[in-house]
Structures are given as C-alpha cells and as structure tokens.
Amino acid sequence: MTILDTIKKETKSHHQQVETVLVSELKSLKTKDDYAGLLARLYSFYKPIEDEVHRTIDAEIITDISKREHTSRIVEDLQLLEHREETPLPEPQLTMKSLSYALGVLYVMEGSTMGGQIISKMIHKNVDMNGADAVNYFSSYGDDTHKMWAKFKIQVIKIESTLNHKEVISGAEDTFNQLRQWLLATKPLESTSV
Numbered sequence: 001m002t003i004l005d006t007i008k009k010e011t012k013s014h015h016q017q018v019e020t021v022l023v024s025e026l027k028s029l030k031t032k033d034d035y036a037g038l039l040a041r042l043y044s045f046y047k048p049i050e051d052e053v054h055r056t057i058d059a060e061i062i063t064d065i066s067k068r069e070h071t072s073r074i075v076e077d078l079q080l081l082e083h084r085e086e087t088p089l090p091e092p093q094l095t096m097k098s099l100s101y102a103l104g105v106l107y108v109m110e111g112s113t114m115g116g117q118i119i120s121k122m123i124h125k126n127v128d129m130n131g132a133d134a135v136n137y138f139s140s141y142g143d144d145t146h147k148m149w150a151k152f153k154i155q156v157i158k159i160e161s162t163l164n165h166k167e168v169i170s171g172a173e174d175t176f177n178q179l180r181q182w183l184l185a186t187k188p189l190e191s192t193s194v
Helices: 003-010 012-028 032-056 071-080 099-126 142-162 165-187
Strands: none
Touching: 003 012, 003 142, 003 165, 012 032, 012 099, 012 142, 012 165, 032 071, 032 165, 071 099, 099 142, 099 165
16 A cells, blocks of 8 residues: 555545535535636645645655646636735745655545646536636646646655655645645635525
C-alpha cells in the first residue's frame, strides 16, 4: 500500500464531510453573484494556504509545482463574473509544519481537481452566468486533469520513503476539516426576500 492509498483511506470520512457541505451549497447557487460569493470565499481560504505550500514545496520535490497554482484561476473567474468586492485574505487556516504536512495539504488541493470536473457541469446547469464561462477554477487543468493528477501521484510515490506518513495524513485531514469549517462559518445567511 502506497502513502497515497493510506491517505485516501485515512481521510475518507473527512473528505465526505466537506464534500457534503460543498455539494449542498453548489446545489443552492442560482445567480452569478451567488457563485462569485462562493468563489471569493474559496479564494480567501485557499490563497494564503497555497502561498504557504509553494514556499514549502519546491521544484526539487514536485517538479511542476509552479503549474499547480489554482487560486489564480479563481481570480480569472471572479473577473469574468464582474465581481467587484474586495476579497479579504485572513491569516492562513493552516501552518505548514513540515514538508510532509505540506504535501498532505497539496494532496487535497490537487485531488480536488478531479471532483472539479463534476462541479463544473453542476455550475453550468444551475447558475445563470449571463454568458460568462467562469469555471476556470473548477475546470482546472482541463483535458490534462487526469494526467496532472497521475503525475502528482508518481512524484509523491518517488519520495514517500523520505516522508513522515503521519504528518502527510495530518496535513490532508486538517485541510479537509478546515475547509469544511470555513465553508460553514462564512456561508451567507439565507435571503428572506420573496
């Protein structure tokens, strides 16, 4: 069993819990402003964490790390949606305790690109974006998504003997848990207007 199999098994319930919260919210989106609000909240969560991950993991560890910056795609989507509100950037919700921990965090961010393909279809179906095709974040690597995920896994397996497996798992668990808490804590109040 590789470290990746172990992470998947150990974090399954954490993954399912955040997925339940996110899918429920995605199903409730109707307007481009609703969608932009969700993207802005995801940006506020992920941007500080992504910056920390990229300071911790360099190209000697993950050779194509510079291509694995997802928050810039959220910025593109917010521009397409004409979202004008400033997106606050709080302190990172996670601190990179080690390279192993950071790889666990990156595992979640990269793994989410696989689910993003399904989410893109949900958004196209449910949200009226007034002609904007603002799914760059959820479409991620486009046709190369499976290839990029496979390449990431190969690179992690190559160095797994040097990693602290408990810290990798902890990084992934903490990312799922913090994302779930963030989505719940920042969810807009239901509109009472008719």
